[in-house]
Amino acid sequence: MFSHLIRSTRGRKNLASLVCGALAAGGLAAAGVSSALAPGAANASSHREAPLISGQPQYDTTDVYAFVSPDRPDTTTIVANWLPFEEPAGGPNFYRFADDARYDIHIDSDGDAQGDLLYRWTFHDQIRNGDTFLFNTGPVTSLDDPDLNITQTYDLEMMRLRNQHVISTTKIANDVPVAPSNVGKASMPDYAELRKEAVRELKDGTTVFAGQADDPFFLDLRVFDLLYGGDLSEVGRDTLKGYNVNSIALQVPSEHIRQSAGQPVVGIWSTTHRKSASGDWTQVSRLGMPLVNEVVIPLKDKDRFNASSPWNDADFLTSVTEPELPKLIEDIYKIEAPEEPRDDLVSVFLTGVKDLNQPPGVRPAEALRLNTAVPPTGEPKRLGVLDGDNAGFPNGRRLTDDVLDIALQVVEGELVGKKNDLGDAVDENDVEFEKSFPYVALPTSGSNGPLAEAAGNRSQLDGGAELTSGSATDDRTVLALSAGAAGAGVVLIGTGLAWWRSRRRGRWS
Amino acid sequence: MKRATRSVWRLGAGIVGLACVLTAAGAVLGGPDEVPTAAAGAVAPGAAPGPGVRTLQAHLRAQPRDAGAWASLGAAYVEEARVSGDPSRYPRAGEAFARSLRLRPDGNAEALAGRAALAAARHDFPAALRDADRALAVNPYSERGLAVRIDALVELGRYPAALEAARRADARRPGIPVFTRLAYVRELRGDTKEARRVLELARDSASTRADIAYTATALGRLAWSQGGYDEALRQCGRALKAEPDNLEARECRARALTGKGEHTAAIAEFETIVARSPLPGRLVALGELYEVSGRPGPARRQYEVLGTWTGLARAGGVNPDLDTALAAADHGDRTDALRAARAEWQRRRTVHTEDALAWALHRSGRSEEALPHARAATATGYRDAAFLYHRGMIERAAGERAAAHASLTRALALNPAFSPIGAREARRALDGLEAS
DSSP: OHHHHHSSSHOOOOOOOOHHHHHHOOOOSSSSHHHHTTTSOOOOTTOOOOOSSOOOOOGOOOEEEEOTTTTOTTTTEEEEEEEEOOOTTTTTOOOOOTTTEEEEEEESSSSSSSSSEEEEEEEEEESSSSSOOOOOOEOOOSTTTTBBEEEEEEEEEEEEETTTEEEEEEEEEEEEOOOOOOOOOOOOOOOOHHHHHHEEOOSSSEEEEEEEEEEEOOGGGGGGGGGGGGOOOOOOOOTTTOOOEEEEEEEEEEHHHSSSHHHHHEEEEEEEEETTTOOOOOEEEEEEEEEIIIIIIIIIHHHHHHHHOOGGGGGGGHHSSSSSSHHHHHHHHHOOOOOOOOOHIIIIIOOOTTTTHHHHHHHHOOOOOOHHHTTOOOOOOOOOOGTOTTSTTTTTTTTTTTTTHHHHHTTGGGGOOOOOOOOSSSSSSSSOOOOOOOOOOOOOTSHHHHHHHHHHHOOOOSOOEEEEOOOOOOOEEEEEHHHHHHGGEEEEHHHHHHHHHHHTTTSSO | HHHHHHHHHHHHHHHHHHHHHHHHHHTTSSSOOOOHHHHHHHSSSTSSSOOOHHHHHHHHHHHHHHHHHHHHHHHHHHHHHHHHHOTHHHHHHHHHHHHHHHOOOOOOOOHHHHHHHHHHTOOOOOHHHHHHHHHHOOOOOOOOHHHHHHHHHHHHHHHHHHHHHHHHHHHHHOOOHHHHHHHHHHHHHHHHHHHHHHHHHHHHHOHHHHHHHHHHHHHHHHHTTOOOHHHHHHHHOOOOOOOTTHHHHHHHHHHHHTTTTHHHHHHHHHHHHHHHHHOOHHHHHHHHHHHHOOEEEEEEHHHHHHHHHHHHHHHTTOOOOOOHHHHHHSSOOOHHHHHHHHHHHHHOHHHHHHHHHHHHHHHOOOOHHHHHHHHHHHTTTOOOHHHHHHHHHHHHHTTTTHHHHHHHHHHHOOOOGOOHHHHHHHHHHHHHHHHH
C-alpha cells in the first residue's frame, strides 16, 4: 500500500489524507508510521536490539540414567540426554550436538563428591556439499551414505582425576559417527540399521553410542498446573510422547568405574560446558538425580546450580532439608508437610540410602548413586526401592523407573511413615525400550510425532530434507517451561493427584 | 513542511495515537491478537524461540497464577515488538511483568530482567540498568539480565563498564545473546576484527532460522561497514536463506548492492523494503539512490514521507530518535533535527548522540560548536564512515583543512557506500581541499 502511494505522483496533501484515512480505518498496516509513535520502535542504528531469547537447547541436559546392564550384569550403562522437545515432524527437522561444547559424564568412585573418572564427548560437524540447510540429498541407508549431507562424529576421552585435577587423559574413541535425526521414512527407510551402525565397541571393553532417541522420560507435564490450583482431571497422558532427544550412552565394565568389589557404589552426574568468546569453558548445565532442579532447587538458584559442582552442594543443603514443595502442597491442598529437617531427603538426594547405595564417609552431594553390586531384576518395578526393588531408583536410575511418582511420594514423606500413593498417572514410556545397549527406544520418525498427528499425517518430501527451525512452540513446551519456572512444579501433584486418582480408582470417595 | 499540511499530519497523528492507545488499553489477554498486518508479515514463523504469545495466553487463561508464565508472556511481547516494530506490545508486556511480580514479589529474576528488557526497548536506559541489576542480584546467572545490562551500559555511553559487563556475561552465560552484544562493544571500540571473530562464533553455533538470520545479518552489516561488500552479500544471502523475508537481511543486501555500484538492483530491493517498513534510514537510503541515479522526483517523495514520519512522531509526543534526527538534518527540517539531537544528547552521552548533535549543529550553520562533538564521536576508535564524514565536513567548515582531508579520506577508504550523497559530497570537498 505504502509503496504504491510513494511511487504515485499524487501531491503531498493527497498522500497525507490517504494515510490518515488508512490509519483512521484502524489499519495500522503502515506499520512504520505507527512505529514512529514509540521511541525505539524504529530500529535506530545506535540501539541494536539483539535477540534476548536464543533457542539453543543443545546445551541443556534433560536426564541422566545409570543402571547395571540387565543383559550384561558385569557392566554399568550410563545414558545422558540433551536437547529436549525435539519435534520430529513438520520439518524435516534435524538436531545436532553442539560442536563448541563438552559433554561430560563424571564418576565419583569413593563418595568424596569429586569426580575420579571423567568421560568427555566432543562433536564435530562434517558437511559434504557446504550447504548447511540440506540435511540429506536422497534416501540414507548407511551412516557413510553420500546422501547424508550433514553428519556428526565424536571423540571420546577418558580422564583420571585427583583432587579435581586431571592426571591422565586417554582418547578411547576417535571420529565415531553419530546416529542422525530420523527425518522420515522416505529419507531413512531403515532407521534401525543406522542406529545399529552407531553402536561401537571399543578396545577396552567399553561400548558407546551417540545419536537421536525417543525421550525416555515419561510424565504428564500438566501435573505442574496443580501449582496454580489447576484441575487434575486430565492428567494421565504422557506429554513427552513422540518427542525425541539427543542421547549419549556408555556401557562400561563396572570394575573400571568402582573403587573396589568391596566399595561398589559410584556417584554419577553429567555437565555441559560451552566455549566462551574468550576461549574458556563455562559450565552451563549439570544434572545427576532427576527432578532436583525442578523440585528441590528454588527457581532463583537454578542457573547457579547449573554452574556449580557437587563439591559445593552444601550451598543448597537447606533446599533439601527444608524443601519448599511440601509446604506448598500443605498450603494449597492441606496435606500436612513432614517434619523438618528432612534427613530422609538428604539420604535420597545427597548421600545415598544407608546399606543400599551410600558409600562410606560420603560427602553429601547431588549425584545419581548406583550400587553396581546389586544384580538387575528380571521384572523391574516402576517404583523401584519404594516397592522393594533395590535395583532401581534411587539406587541409580533405570529407563523404566517412574521417578516422578517416586520423588513425589518421597518428598511427601513416604520414607518417614507418611505413606501416600501420589503420582501423575503416567506409569511407563509410550514406546518400549530396547533389550540391549543403548536400551533407549528408536526416535520417533519425522513421518510421525505430535505435529504430524495434529496435522493429520503430512507427507514428507521424498529424499531431500531441509532445515527448519528446531524450536517447538506448542503447548507442551510452554508447560515444560512453566514447569521449569514453577520450580516446585511437581508439587501440586500432591493432593490434586490424590483426588484425581481417588476419582479414578474410587478409593477415597 | 508547509503549515497547512502539517495540521493534516497532526490529525493523522492523533488518530494513530488514539489507535495505539486503544490497542494498549486492551486487556493483556484480551480477545484476538490484532497484529498489524504488515507487522505480522514481518514475523517469520518460528521467529522467536520459546513459546509464542498465543500459547502463553492460552496457558494463562487456564492457570492465571503461574508467575513464570506471566514473565514469559511479557518477554514474548517484547520480542514480538522487536521483530515487528509494533509498539502496542509494550504496555501489554509491562502489565504481564507486573502481574508476574504481584504473584511472586521475591526472587523473581525473570520478571525483573524482562522489565529491564522492556525499559531498554523503550529507550529508558537508566531504568533498564536498574532492573537488570536487580535481576542479577537475585540470579547472577540470568542470561537476560546480563544481556540487558550490556545494552544499557552501551546506550548510556559507559563503554569501559559495558566491556567489563560483556566479559563477565561471556564467562557466565556464553551464547548468542551475549556474543552478539560482546561483538558490538568490541566494534564500538574499533576492534572490528575481534567483533567479527565473536559474531562468527555466534553464527556457527546458531541452529534455529531466527538465530542464523540474525547472526549472519550482523556479520554482513559489519562487513559492509568496513567496505567488504562481497562478504556482506555472502553473509546476508545466508541470512536470507534462513529467513527469506527478514527485512534486516534484505536491507543489508540492498546496502551491499549499493556498495558494489549496482544501483538498479539496490533501488528495487529498497523499494520492496520501504513498502513493508518505511523506517527513516531506509527512506533516506532509497531517496539518495534515486538522487544519484538522476531521479529527483522519486527521491523527493521519499524525503517527504520522512518528513511526515517526523511530524507524526512529534505530534504523538515522541522525540524522533537519532536516525530520524540525522535523516532530518540531511533531508528534512534542520530545526527539528537539532532539537531531537540535543534532547537525546542531554539524556545520554554516547558516540551516537555526539555524532547526531555534531551533524545537526553543523547543518544549522554552527560548525565551530559542532567540532568537539564530532571529535568526541570518533574518540573511542569506532570505525564508522558516516561519523568520519561528518567530522571531516565539520573540520572543513571550521577551517581545519588538514584534519578535514584526513577524515574525509578515511571515510571514503573505509566504506564509500555509507551514503551515496555523502560520499559524493566528501569527494567534492576533497577535490576542493586538494585544489586550493
